[in-house]
Amino acid sequence: MTPPMARCPSTSSFTESYFTKTYVPLSSLPTPPLSHSRNNSRQQSPEAFSPGQVLDPELFGPAIHLTNLIPTSTSLTSATVPLVHSILTLSNLPLETIALAVSILDSLNTKFALQWRQGCPLQVHTLPPPFNDGEGTLETQHIDEVHPEIIVLAALVLAVKFLDDRQQSTKEYAEDWGRGIWSCQQINFTQRCLLENLGYRLVPLWQEDIILEALEDMERAGQQHEPEIYDDDDEDWEFENYRHRVLDTFAGKAVLGLGNQLTPVETPLSENIKGTRDVSNETRIAFKGMQIQDRAPSPREPFPLFMEPSGRELGY
Template identity: 50%
Template sequence: MIAACLRDSSEAQPSQTALDDGEPLQPKFRGPAIHLVNLIPSSASLATASIPLVQAILSRANLPLETVALAVCILDSLDAKFARTWRLSCPLRNSFTTTTTTTATISKRHTLPPTPLVHDQQLHIDSVSPELIVLSALVIAAKFTEDPQQPTSFYCSSWGRSLWSAEQLNVTERCIMESLGYRILPLCDEDVLADAMVDMQLAARQHDWHHRQPSPPESVAAIIIPGVGDHDDGGEFVPSHTRSKTVATFRGLGMPRTEVSAPRPAGGNTTRQTKEVR
């Protein structure tokens, strides 16, 4: 039921339907792509992850939404040490691109020594596209739920369009698994996955309204009305899976109405006047 609701809402969202090179994007993966991008640890890379690129990866993989939800839970469960570990461990170069370019240069006769490419000159972890972390989470989720017999190179070429090397993908997978303590099964709880799917749905709805809205929103958190209990269920935020970095959901669009007695007039009129506080 949740999956059907997610599909319907995603298809109704106005969104980009193709990458710059004309590759088609499936609208149902718009919300999941937004949510996955926002779950990339902010300290992992200074580069900004691309929502259309992640949506393209999801469209190529065409995984069930339940499997994508597991990838959401995987990213959502990374500990604080993951970003530093990944930055220190991930290879800085796409060996596929470097090897191909070097071979083509050597095959030419009477040429000057090859000039280092800009890609090779910028040997820094921030030159590695952070969408690699999302790709790795999707691969782990697919391996756990579907057990496909595919080599790492398949995911790099088919899902990632050779933007990353097999070594980069393997190292990122290992960093994620170490961060999780090699425990995936607890993340497969039905309630946890259901919350993740709801968050993906809400991400598609709220992205255009307010990109990366804080949770809880500052405009709501700053409202304090005397006489209204701070622990009133009417304004309580609904928890999602462990934490949500994409959307802020709460019950009720307004504060509960409360009768407040106005000061009595000096003339002795005891008529009670009330006003509504919204």
């Protein structure tokens, strides 16, 4: 019986795992550790608000799609799907409202990232006692320390405000949906930045065909997603499965062909290939009507030797 969720081993993962297990340094000098193909040099946002948080599996596709719609030039910090998934789970919004947020992010132009980076208010923190000189030394937050998932949060807030008049305050959104990661000033500025980029026009985005297309994109994102987390056991499984598939490609089975002869047949010996007397019945049936004559062995001619021409032959 085929398992419900069968993994498809890839050649790239097989090559990487095989190279890792068989790699030997070229010398005895210190060798840096091997880098993983899935490593990312950019800083990443926290995976989720709390390790024990239960995420809604139906919102996994929307979380992937919303994360992909965050402009990458807004921050050097990479947005993560689990954090967006946590925001969607805490907000508990209908899919149509999330689809409007998708349409908002999908309609942004290239000017949004620069405007957001230049104007986003940064939080100011007081340094702890070892670094505090007693005069209230402050540390200003860097723009790349602001997690870019705030853009998804602001788009969801705008969608709720557009569809529902019973709104909550920004403080409630920041605490209930954002768990205090972002300040109210940052959320309000991001909302205003989104509206200015769209020209304060949300009505054209609330169209049936646009919302249906956004719903299809979210569903498609969840279906096409493949997990990228592997451990040693998975790599061993992929290596063994790949090896068996390669062996199965070359391993053949003998079947009963024409003339009641097993195919493929054994390799003919040298004495059986001189003429056509030992041609199988299958071959004779295939070439029925043609005269197949035995070749008479012809004497071998000596190999011609090269002789340098003399001067008389050249006309000298």
